[in-house]
Amino acid sequence: MSKKILILPGDGIGPEIVGEAVKVIEALQNSHGLDVEIEHGLLGGCAYDAEGDPYPQSTQQKAAAADAILLGAVGGPKWEAIEREMRPEKGLLRIRADLNLFANLRPAMLYPELAAASSLKPELVAGLDIVIVRELTGGIYFGQPRGIEGEGDARLGYNTMRYRVDEIERIARAGFETAMRRGKKLCSVDKANVLEVSELWRETVTRIGGEYPEVELSHMYVDNAAMQLVRSPKQFDVIVTGNLFGDILSDIAAMLTGSIGMLPSASLNEQGKGMYEPVHGSAPDIAGSGKANPLATILSLAMLLRHSLERGDLAGKIEAAVGQVLANGLRTADIAAAGESTVNTSEMGAAVVAALQ
Ligand code: IPM
Ligand code: MG
Numbered sequence: 001m002s003k004k005i006l007i008l009p010g011d012g013i014g015p016e017i018v019g020e021a022v023k024v025i026e027a028l029q030n031s032h033g034l035d036v037e038i039e040h041g042l043l044g045g046c047a048y049d050a051e052g053d054p055y056p057q058s059t060q061q062k063a064a065a066a067d068a069i070l071l072g073a074v075g076g077p078k079w080e081a082i083e084r085e086m087r088p089e090k091g092l093l094r095i096r097a098d099l100n101l102f103a104n105l106r107p108a109m110l111y112p113e114l115a116a117a118s119s120l121k122p123e124l125v126a127g128l129d130i131v132i133v134r135e136l137t138g139g140i141y142f143g144q145p146r147g148i149e150g151e152g153d154a155r156l157g158y159n160t161m162r163y164r165v166d167e168i169e170r171i172a173r174a175g176f177e178t179a180m181r182r183g184k185k186l187c188s189v190d191k192a193n194v195l196e197v198s199e200l201w202r203e204t205v206t207r208i209g210g211e212y213p214e215v216e217l218s219h220m221y222v223d224n225a226a227m228q229l230v231r232s233p234k235q236f237d238v239i240v241t242g243n244l245f246g247d248i249l250s251d252i253a254a255m256l257t258g259s260i261g262m263l264p265s266a267s268l269n270e271q272g273k274g275m276y277e278p279v280h281g282s283a284p285d286i287a288g289s290g291k292a293n294p295l296a297t298i299l300s301l302a303m304l305l306r307h308s309l310e311r312g313d314l315a316g317k318i319e320a321a322v323g324q325v326l327a328n329g330l331r332t333a334d335i336a337a338a339g340e341s342t343v344n345t346s347e348m349g350a351a352v353v354a355a356l357q
Contacts, residue, residue, distance in 0.1 A: 002035040002036055002037050003035065003036050003037070003067040003068070003308075003309050004036070004037050004039060004065060004066045004067050004068075005025070005036050005037070005038050005039070005066065005067065005068050005069070005070060005304070006039050006040075006041055006062050006063055006065075006066035006068070006069045006070070007022065007038055007039065007040045007041070007069075007070050008040075008041050008042070008043040008044075008059070008069060008070070008071045008072065009040070009046075009072045010043055010044045010045075010046065010071060010072040010073050010074040010088075010282060011044045011045040011046055011072075011073065011074050011075055011076050011079075011088060011282045011284070011287075012072075012073055012075070012076050012281070012282025012283050012284040012287040013072070013073065013282060013283045013284075013286060013287045013292035013345075014044075014071075014072025014073045014074070014282055015072060016287070016288070016290070016292050016294070016345050016346075017072055017073075017278065017292050017293070017294040017296070017297040017345065018070065018071075018072040018297055019294075019346075019349070020294035020297065020298060020345060020346065020348065020349025020352070021070060021294065021297045021298050021300070021301045021349075022038065023349050023350070023353055024298055024301055024318060024349070024352060024353060024356070025038065025301065027353045027356055027357075028314055028317075028356070031356070031357060032314060032317070032356075034305075034311065034314060036309070039062055039066070041058065041059040041062045041063070042056060042058070042059055043055060043059055043071065043074055043088075043091050043092070043095060044073075044074025044075060044079075044088035044091050044092065044282075045074060045075060045076055045078060045079040045088040047059060047088075047091060048079060048082070048086055048088065048091070052086075053086070053091075054074070054086060054087065054088050054089075054090055054091025054092075054094070055090075055091040055092075055094040055095050055098070059095070060095075060098060063095060063098070063099060064099075066273075067273065067308055067309065068273065068274055068275075068276065068304045068308035068309060069095075069099075069274070069275040069276065070275075070276050070277070070297070070300060070301060070304055071092075071275055071276065071277035072277070072278070072282070072297065073277065073278065073280065073281050073282035073283070074088040074089065074091060074092050074282060075087075075088040075089055075281060075282050075284075076088070076282055076284040076287075077284060078284075088282075093141065093142075095275065096136050096137055096267060096275070097137050097142065099269055099273060099275065100137060100269040100270065101136055101137060101267035101268060101269050101273075101274065101275055102135060102136055102137045102138070102167070102170060102171060102174075102268075102269065102270075103133060103135070103136065103170075103171060103174040103267065103268045103269075104132075104133070104134040104135070104136040104246065104265060104266070104267045104268075105131055105132075105133055105174075105178065105265060105266045105267075105268070105303070105307075106131065106132040106133075106134060106246075106250040106253065106254075106263070106265045106279060107129075107130070107131045107132075107263070107264065107265075108128065108129075108130050108131070108132070108250075108253035108254055108256060108257050108263060109128060109129040109130070109257065110125050110126065110127065110128040110129075110256070110257045110258075111259075111262070111323065111326050112126065112127070113326045113327060113329075114257070114258060114259050114262070114326065114335055115258075116258075116337055117257070117258030117259050117335055117337070118255075118256060118257060118258035119255065119258060120230065120233075120256060124232065124233065124234070125233060125234075125256055125257070125258075127234065128233055128234055128256060128257065130233065130234075130236045130237060130238070130239065130253060131178055131182065131237075131238045131239070132238075132239045132240075132241070132246055132249055132250045132253055133171065133174050133175040133178055133238060133239065133240040133241070133246075134241060134242075134243060134245075134246025134247065134249075134250060135163075135167065135168075135171040135240075135241070135242045135243050135246065136243060136246075136267055137243075138162070138163055138164075138167045138242070138243060139161055139162070139163060139197075139242040139243035139244055140159050140160065140161035140162075140242075140243065140244045141243045141244065142243075143159060143160035143161055143162040144160060145158065145160055146158060146159045146160060161195065161197050161242075161244070162197055163197050163200065163201060163242065165200065165204055168200065168201050168204040168205065169204060169208055170270065171240060171242075172188070172204060172205045172208040172209075172240060173208060173211075174240070174268070175188070175205075175238055175239075175240030176208065176209070176211070176212040176215050176240075178238050178240075179212070179215045179237060179238040180212065180214065180215060182237055182238060183237035183238075184214055184215050184216060184237070185215070185216045185218075185236070185237035185238065186209075186212075186215050186216070186217050186218070186237070186238045186239075186240060187217075187218045187219070187220055187225070187236055187237075187238070187239050187240070188201070188202065188205040188217065188218070188219050188220070188239075188240050188241065189219075189220050189221070189222050189225045189239055189240070189241035189245055189249065190202050190219065190220075190221065190222065190241070190242070190245070191221055191222050191223075191245070192219070192221070193221055197242075201242065202219055205217070205219070205240070206219075222241070222245045222248075222249070225239070225241075225245075225249060226248070226249065226252060229249065229252045229253060229256065230252065230256070233253070233256050239253075250279065254279050254280075258335075259293075259334060259335045260279060260280045260296075260334075261278075261280055261292070261293030261295065261296055261332065261334040261335060262293065262295050262296055262299070262335065263278065263279040263280070263296050263299070264276065264277075264278060264279070264296050264297075264299035264300035264302065264303050265277055265278070265279050265300065265303070266300070266303045266304070266307050268307060268308075272307065272308055273308060274303075274304065274307050274308045276300040276301065276303050276304040276307075276308075277297075277300055278296030278297045278299075278300055279296060280296055290344035290345050290346065291332065291333050291334075291344065291345070292332070292345045293332040293333075293334050293335060293345070293348065294332075294345050294348055294349045294352075295322055295332075295348065295352075298318060298322060298349070298352055299318070299319065299322060301318060302314075302315040302316075302318040302319050302322075303315065305318070317356060318352070318356070320355075321352045321353075321355035321356045322352060322355075324355040325348065325351040325352055325355050328351070328355075330343050330347075330348060330351050331343065332344070332345065332348050
């Protein structure tokens with residue numbers, strides 16, 4: 001039975017970059033016997049425009065039926081003024097929650113050819129290869145109570161950071177499992193010197209660590225982790241942390257590589273169903289100009305093949321093809337050094353397809 005991939009191009013540069021990933025899927029169907037069916041759906045601002053809901057029923061049904069989802073990016077200034085519940089970002093948060101995509105894997109690795117693109121000294125980042133495992137369906141993003149109430153000077157806004165033990169256990173296991181496949185070092189990041197929720201987090205991660213005696217577990221406060229990531233990032237292998245801290249630390253980690261246009265991500269549920277998306281946003285300022293870098297989306301497709309379709313062999317081929325085009329000197333504007341010539345979105349996609357053959 002062929003597997004179903006749901007494609008959600010989203011907003012801004014989303015359709016352009018996803019279009020290049022679809023070319024890669026088609027090439028793999030033609031030349032490597034990849035057996036998948038592709039369907040398209042709407043998420044984000046485009047879904048709000050078409051159906052009045054950033055995560056409409058039609059997409060909910062397609063998402064439930066899919067084996068894996070490839071997402072471009074959502075959001076843009078066009079939808080900033082509409083009520084919070086209808087904003088594109090809300091569509092993203094709802095699909096994460098709806099599919100129970102609690103484990104967000106955000107690798108940050110630096111291709112040797114791009115070491116000069118980092119704002120850190122090349123020797124600090126050369127060979128960088130870390131993964132942030134971010135809890136994605138709990139914590140302060142979803143905690144109740146939340147709201148804004150009261151009048152005038154007494155208006156009060158509040159959110160709640162909360163984690164149940166079983167939520168911490170499953171993300172801790174995702175962290176340990178990721179570490180087992182890599183360098184066997186896991187750093188759990190929290191704010192246990194101030195927050196009770198973090199106290200429970202640390203206690204639980206430590207207990208789950210008993211199941212993984214081979215993994216070297218450490219704990220770090222989030223402020224220190226932010227500092228260590230820019231001071232000496234190669235000390236890390238895998239970082240596991242909650243939703244908000246992971247949001248912030250993964251942007252730092254992305255920037256270490258100097259090329260947020262290169263970084264893929266996977267959001268997985270307990271059954272291995274996943275949504276895969278580039279870490280970068282919808283970049284409305286360059287949408288339609290052909291400047292967008294499709295490599296993060298193409299690398300997200302590689303993660304999709306590995307984690308949801310059990311085609312690690314094809315994932316490896318895609319990753320090798322991306323390495324090849326970079327080694328050949330192809331650069332989109334975001335990863336070009338001063339004076340280097342650039343290719344556009346579809347030229348980069350075509351080069352990856354050619355390198356696959
Ligand atoms: C991310 C983004 C989202 C988040 C936004 C767009 C809701 O920043 O995926 O990191 O905060 O999770
Ligand atoms: Mg973010």
